[in-house]
Amino acid sequence: MVTDIMVAFLPFIILLPLIGSIIIGLGGMLFPSFRSQEKLIGAIGTAMVALPFIILVYMTASFEGSAITFKLWSWMRGGDLDISFSYLLDQLSLLMGLIVTGVGSLIHVYSIGYMHGDKGYYKFFAYLNLFIFAMLNLILGDNMVVMFLGWEGVGLCSYLLIGFWYTDMLKAKAAQKAFVANRIGDFALMVAMFLIFTTIHSFSFGEIGAQVEALADYRIWIPLLIFIAATGKSAQIPLFVWLPDAMAGPTPVSALIHAATMVTSGIYLIARVSPLFLAAPEVMLLIGIIACLTALIAALIAIAQNDIKKILAYSTVSQLGFMFMALGVGAFTTAIFHVMTHAFFKACLFLGSGSVIHAMEHVEGVKDPQDIRTMGGLAKHMPSTSKTFWISTLAIAGIPLLSGFFSKDEILASLFFGGYTEPVYWGIWGIALFTAMLTAFYMTRVAYLTFNGMERFPKGARPHESPAVMTAPLWILATLAILGGYLGLPALLHVPHVLNDMWLATEGGIGAEGLISNSVQMVENMHEHHSMEYLLLPLSALIAVGTWFFTRRFYTNNGLGGDKKVQQLFGRLYSVMENKFYIDELYEKTILTPFMLFSKYVVAWVEKNIVDGFVRATYLGVANVGEVFKRLQTGLVQNYLLLVSMGVILVLAYIIFT
Amino acid sequence: MDLSSLQPSVLSYLAVSTLMFVLGMIGVLSRKNGIIIFMCIELMLNAVNLSLVTFSKLHDNATGSMMVFFVMCVAAAEAVVGLSIFIALFRNKLDIDINSVNIFKW
Numbered sequence: 001m002v003t004d005i006m007v008a009f010l011p012f013i014i015l016l017p018l019i020g021s022i023i024i025g026l027g028g029m030l031f032p033s034f035r036s037q038e039k040l041i042g043a044i045g046t047a048m049v050a051l052p053f054i055i056l057v058y059m060t061a062s063f064e065g066s067a068i069t070f071k072l073w074s075w076m077r078g079g080d081l082d083i084s085f086s087y088l089l090d091q092l093s094l095l096m097g098l099i100v101t102g103v104g105s106l107i108h109v110y111s112i113g114y115m116h117g118d119k120g121y122y123k124f125f126a127y128l129n130l131f132i133f134a135m136l137n138l139i140l141g142d143n144m145v146v147m148f149l150g151w152e153g154v155g156l157c158s159y160l161l162i163g164f165w166y167t168d169m170l171k172a173k174a175a176q177k178a179f180v181a182n183r184i185g186d187f188a189l190m191v192a193m194f195l196i197f198t199t200i201h202s203f204s205f206g207e208i209g210a211q212v213e214a215l216a217d218y219r220i221w222i223p224l225l226i227f228i229a230a231t232g233k234s235a236q237i238p239l240f241v242w243l244p245d246a247m248a249g250p251t252p253v254s255a256l257i258h259a260a261t262m263v264t265s266g267i268y269l270i271a272r273v274s275p276l277f278l279a280a281p282e283v284m285l286l287i288g289i290i291a292c293l294t295a296l297i298a299a300l301i302a303i304a305q306n307d308i309k310k311i312l313a314y315s316t317v318s319q320l321g322f323m324f325m326a327l328g329v330g331a332f333t334t335a336i337f338h339v340m341t342h343a344f345f346k347a348c349l350f351l352g353s354g355s356v357i358h359a360m361e362h363v364e365g366v367k368d369p370q371d372i373r374t375m376g377g378l379a380k381h382m383p384s385t386s387k388t389f390w391i392s393t394l395a396i397a398g399i400p401l402l403s404g405f406f407s408k409d410e411i412l413a414s415l416f417f418g419g420y421t422e423p424v425y426w427g428i429w430g431i432a433l434f435t436a437m438l439t440a441f442y443m444t445r446v447a448y449l450t451f452n453g454m455e456r457f458p459k460g461a462r463p464h465e466s467p468a469v470m471t472a473p474l475w476i477l478a479t480l481a482i483l484g485g486y487l488g489l490p491a492l493l494h495v496p497h498v499l500n501d502m503w504l505a506t507e508g509g510i511g512a513e514g515l516i517s518n519s520v521q522m523v524e525n526m527h528e529h530h531s532m533e534y535l536l537l538p539l540s541a542l543i544a545v546g547t548w549f550f551t552r553r554f555y556t557n558n559g560l561g562g563d564k565k566v567q568q569l570f571g572r573l574y575s576v577m578e579n580k581f582y583i584d585e586l587y588e589k590t591i592l593t594p595f596m597l598f599s600k601y602v603v604a605w606v607e608k609n610i611v612d613g614f615v616r617a618t619y620l621g622v623a624n625v626g627e628v629f630k631r632l633q634t635g636l637v638q639n640y641l642l643l644v645s646m647g648v649i650l651v652l653a654y655i656i657f658t
Numbered sequence: 659m660d661l662s663s664l665q666p667s668v669l670s671y672l673a674v675s676t677l678m679f680v681l682g683m684i685g686v687l688s689r690k691n692g693i694i695i696f697m698c699i700e701l702m703l704n705a706v707n708l709s710l711v712t713f714s715k716l717h718d719n720a721t722g723s724m725m726v727f728f729v730m731c732v733a734a735a736e737a738v739v740g741l742s743i744f745i746a747l748f749r750n751k752l753d754i755d756i757n758s759v760n761i762f763k764w
Binding site: 633637 | 756759760761
C-alpha cells in the first residue's frame with residue numbers, strides 16, 4: 001500500500017525540477033518582462049526543489065526496508081540490450097536524494113537574495129533546477145545508463161554555471177577547463193560500462209552487485225576505470241585541477257555543485273558498486289594512496305592561499321580526499337556519512353563566504369572582495385554570518401560534539417583498523433591525521449582572519465549583514481552541521497550508529513550482507529582491536545581542539561603577520577604551496593604544449609593535405625564532370641524531344657527484335 | 659503478331675493511323691511555331707485514338723473505345739493549358755517561336 005503511493009509520487013521527484021527549469025528558462029527566453037519578476041522566478045525555482053524534498057522526506061519516513069525499483073518507460077530495446085528509465089529507491093539513494101534536495105532548496109532560497117539584480121537571474125534558476133534534475137537522475141537511476149545521463153547532465157550544468165558570467169574570459173576558460181577535465185573521467189566511465197555490458201549483458205546496479213564473480217576477467221580494470229571517472233567528477237589527483245578554478249561561478253553554485261552535491265557523485269558511484277571494489281584490493285589500496293596524497297596536497301595549498309573561496313575550494317578537495325580514503329579502506333558507509341556531514345558544513349561555509357563577498361563588494365576601496373587580507377573584524381558587522389561560519393569551521397576542523405568530528409573520526413578509525421590487514425593503511429592513517437591537523441589550522445585561519453582581529457578594510461566603511469533570505473539558510477545549515485553527526489555516534493559509546501546499523505547497512509539492497517557491505521576484514525579488525533578506539537577517539541579530538549586553540553591564539557597575537565611566520569616555518573615549500581604545487585604549470589608543459597605543437601604541425605598538415613584534399617577532390621570531380629555534360633543542355637526543346645523519340649524507338653526496337 | 663492474318667480493312671486503318679502518327683512526330687520535331695507543334699501533338703493523339711478504335715472493333719472489346727474517351731478528355735484539358743501557356747508566352751515575348759524560349763541553356 002505504502003509502496004504504491006511511493007511509486008505514484010516518484011515521477012514527480014524526478015520531473016518537477018525539469019518542469020521548473022523549462023518554465024523559468026522558456027519563460028525568460030520568450031517573455032522579456034518575465035525576467036524582472038525575481039520573486040516569481042525564485043518562488044518557482046525553490047518550490048520545484050522543495051516539493052521533491054518533501055516527497056522524499058515522506059518516502060523515507062514510510063520506507064519499509066526493501067528497495068523499490070520503478071520503471072517510467074523503456075528507452076531502447078534490442079537483443080540483450082534493454083535500457084529503461086527506471087529508478088531505484090533504497091536506503092542509499094533516499095539519503096543522497098534528501099541531501100541533494102534538502103541542501104539544494106536551502107541554496108535556492110539563498111540565491112533569491114544573492115542573485116538579486118543580476119540580469120541573468122532567470123537563467124541562473126533555470127540552470128540550477130536543471131542541475132537538480134540531472135543530479136536526481138544520477139543518484140536515483142537504477143542502471144548505469146540513466147546514472148550516466150545524470151552524470152553528464154550535472155557536468156553540463158556545472159559548465160554552464162561556472163561560466164555563468166561568461167563575458168569574463170577567465171571565467172569562461174575556467175568553465176572550459178572543468179568541462180575538459182570531466183570528459184577524461186567520463187571516457188573512463190564509458191569504457192567501464194562497455195566492459196560490464198559485454199560481460200554480464202546488463203547495466204542494472206542490482207545485476208552488477210550480484211554478478212561480481214562473472215566480472216572476474218576485468219576484476220582490476222572495471223573498478224580502476226570507475227575510480228578514474230570518480231577522480232574527474234570528485235576532483236582527486238590527477239584531475240582535481242578544475243575544482244579550484246570552478247570557484248569563478250556564483251557562490252551559491254560553488255556551495256551546491258562544487259561542495260555539497262555534484263563533487264560527491266564519484267563517492268556515491270563507488271559506494272553503489274562497492275562489491276566490484278571489494279573484489280579488487282589492489283585498486284582499493286590505490287584509491288587510499290591517491291586520496292591521502294590529494295587530501296595532504298590540497299590542505300597544504302589551502303594554507304598558503306588568501307582568496308576565501310579558493311581556500312574553501314582546496315578544503316573541499318581535501319575533504320573529498322578523506323571520503324575517498326574511507327572508500328579505499330572499504331568503509332563505504334563511513335564515506336557516505338562524511339558526504340552528508342560535509343554537505344552541511346561546507347555548504348554553510350560557502351554560503352557564508354558568499355555573504356561576506358556580498359558585503360565586501362559594497363565597501364569602497366576594496367580591490368578584491370574575496371581577499372581575506374582586506375577583511376578582518378567582520379563579526380561585529382555580520383553577526384549571523386560570523387556565527388554560522390564559525391560553527392561550520394569548528395565542525396570541519398573536527399571539534400568534538402560537532403558533526404565533522406564524528407564522521408572524520410570514523411574515517412580515521414577505519415583507516416587505522418584497515419592497517420591490521422595491510423600495513424600501508426597505517427601510513428595513510430598517519431597522513432590523514434596530519435591532514436586533519438592542517439585542516440583545523442587553515443580553517444581556523446580563514447575564519448579568524450575574516451571575522452576577528454583588526455578591521456583591515458578602509459576605515460569608516462560599514463559592511464552590512466545580508467538579508468534574512470540569505471541568513472536563514474545559513475542558520476539551518478549550521479544547525480545541521482551541529483546535529484548531523486549524531487546519526488553516527490562512535491561505537492565505543494555503545495549507542496546505535498543510526499546511519500550504519502539502522503539505515504545504510506540494513507538488509508534488502510545490493511550485496512550479500514546489506515545495502516553497502518563494508519570490507520569484512522576491516523570490520524573484523526575493528527571488533528578484534530576494539531580497545532584501540534579508546535585511544536583513537538581522544539587522539540583525533542585532542543589534535544583538532546589543540547590545533548584550533550593554538551591557531552586562534554597564534555593569529556590573535558600576530559594578526560596578518562602570522563602568515564609570515566608560517567612562511568618561515570615551511571621555508572621553500574611555502575612558495576610551492578602558494579603556487580599550487582605548480583600542477584597547472586606541469587600539465588601545461590607536459591600535456592598542453594606537446595598537444596598544441598602536435599596539433600599545429602602534424603594534425604594541421606593531415607587536415608590540410610589529406611582531409612581537405614579528399615573534400616577538394618570530391619567537389620572538383622563533380623564540377624569537371626558537370627562541365628562536360630552541361631553541353632547536352634542546348635536550350636532547344638526539339639533537341640530534347642528528338643532524343644526522347646530516339647530513345648523510345650530504341651526501346652521498341654529492342655522489344656520487337658529480341 | 660502476324661500482320662497478314664488481319665483483315666485488309668483493319669490493315670488500312672492501321673496504316674492511316676501510323677501515317678498520322680509519323681506525320682505528327684515529324685511536325686513536332688521540325689516546326690518552330692508553337693501552335694503548329696501543338697496541333698501536331700493533337701494529330702499524334704488522334705492517330706493513337708484511331709488505332710485504339712480499330713483494335714476495339716477487331717476484338718469486339720469496348721475497353722479500347724472507352725480509352726479513346728479518356729484520351730479525348732485529356733487532350734481537351736491539355737489544349738486549354740497549352741494554349742494558355744502560349745498566350746502567356748506571347749504576351750512576354752511577342753513571339754511563339756519555341757527556340758526563343760531557351761533561358762535554361764548552359
